[in-house]
Amino acid sequence: MTQITKPSSSSTLSLARLLDTFSAFIDLAAGFAADLRERLTRGAAVRLVEAEDGVFTLALPDGTARLRLDDPTPFPPEIATALKGREVELALDPARFLFRPLELPRGAAAFLDGIVRSQIDRLTPWSATEAAYGFTPPQDAPDDRLALTVAATARARLSPLTDRLKAQGVGAILVTTQAEDTGAPIRVLDHAASGAASGVAGVRRVLLGVLGGAAGAALLALVVSGFVGGSLDTELEDITQRIAAQRRALVTARDGQGGTTVLAALERRKREVPAGVLVLEALSQVLPDDTHVTELQMEGDRVEVAGVSREAAALIRLLEQSHQFAEATFVAPTTRAAGEAGERFHISARILLPMEAMR
Incomplete structure (x- = not known):
């Protein structure tokens, strides 16, 4: 019998909560970005003030304009330009509203x-x-209470006014009035422009697209890093194996198990090439105490010695009579400098190999 395991309700709830949180974050970020863009793109707010006869006044740079919002005729060009993309405060006549006190x-x-x-x-x-x-800002009242005034009207009465302004492409509409008794301003309606919601939706789509692209790029980078990492791991393993093989070969050669050729080559080189320390020690034993060596060069089985000695000619005989050197000759003529007690010499000799020196 096949057993079907259902997802637990707690995991489903956690996933739904995570998706809700993510959606709320995107909405908040989109709203903030759309509001910021709207504030940066639209100009300063303009104020339309309604008089008792229903005529609105608008302050322009070159004077004051008068207009009626209930008149279907197009706005003059200067008024349409002044309202385009701007935030408009529509200060309505208090006669349009019903005021009620509230404690x-x-x-x-x-x-x-x-x-x-x-x-x-x-x-x-x-x-x-x-x-x-x-409603107006609350004021202190007796008996530890708050007093305020509520202003209200039907939305249907304001729609013709706001629709006329929206047709002119205003950025946003703020409807206000004043309380009859105190004159305090009352914010009645804050109507965003028709493009605000679409702006938020557009920004939301852009954010989702950016996050989706970032997630895709991260996934692609993860896949590529997996392939590259696998290739590097393979190369590292191959190098490690080769190092281990070389190490085993060296150990085998050191222990004499199949490495006689390498050891024989090292042993032969040790016998054939004279050690510099031994050559220097042999020279110190052969040369007299009044001889000072200033230069010593070794190349293969030859050595060249330069320095100062009281009797440079005797050095050839001393080197030939020793068991360490042979074929001693002057490389350059001996010279004597003013103020020096001896002669400058430059001698070349062949170094006898260890086996030859024992004969």
């Missing part, structure tokens, strides 16, 4: 947004989804 316990200060939202259908004729609303 709350002081402990509700941290939850004002949720509390006001839950109270909209009680304070106004509209539900929270149908209303565009805001």
Whole structure:
């Protein structure tokens, strides 16, 4: 019987939680990047202020312009240029809004947004989804309470105004008004431009593409490093084996097991090539005490000696009579310099091999 093992619920939950966390991180990064790009690309905010007759005023560099947002005629070129890609604050006439006072316990200060939202259908004729609303900063009230003013209107009443501005390609729309009693500004609606959501989606796609490319590059590098590492391991193993073989050959030669040829060559070289220390010692025994050697050169079985001696001619006889040297001759004439007590000499002689010296 074949047994089917199901994945544990804990591993499935961990994977889902990891994917949710990654998606939230991408959304947060995309939103931040899109907002930063929007702030860098759009110009400074402009303010449209509504008067009681429904006419809006707009401050321009060369004066003030007046316009109506409920008029379908196109905006003049200077106004369209001033609004293009800019953040627009739409300061509406308070007559468009319904104002209601609201008192709350002081402990509700941290939850004002949720509390006001839950109270909209009680304070106004509209539900929270149908209303565009805001409230003034809370003020201290007696009995340890907070007092604020809620301003609300139907979203449908604001749509013609915001749609007209969106058609002009504005960057973002902020709808505000002022409380009738205190004159405090109230932020009613913060509407991003139509391209903001697509901008966030575009940045999200770019981030996912970059992360996907980085993951692909990392995977490719891992695969390549695996192949290269395997090849290097093979070469290292081959070199190690060759070193081990050479080491075994040397050990075998040292122990005399099949390495007689190498040992014989070393032994023959030791017998045939005179040691420099032995040659120097032999010269010190042959040459008299009044002779000073300044130069000594060895090449094969020949040695050349240069220096100063009281009787340079006698050195040839002394070298020939020794058992270490033969065929001694002057390489250069002897000379005598002013102020020196002896003659300068340069002699060449053949070094007798160890076997020849024993005869």
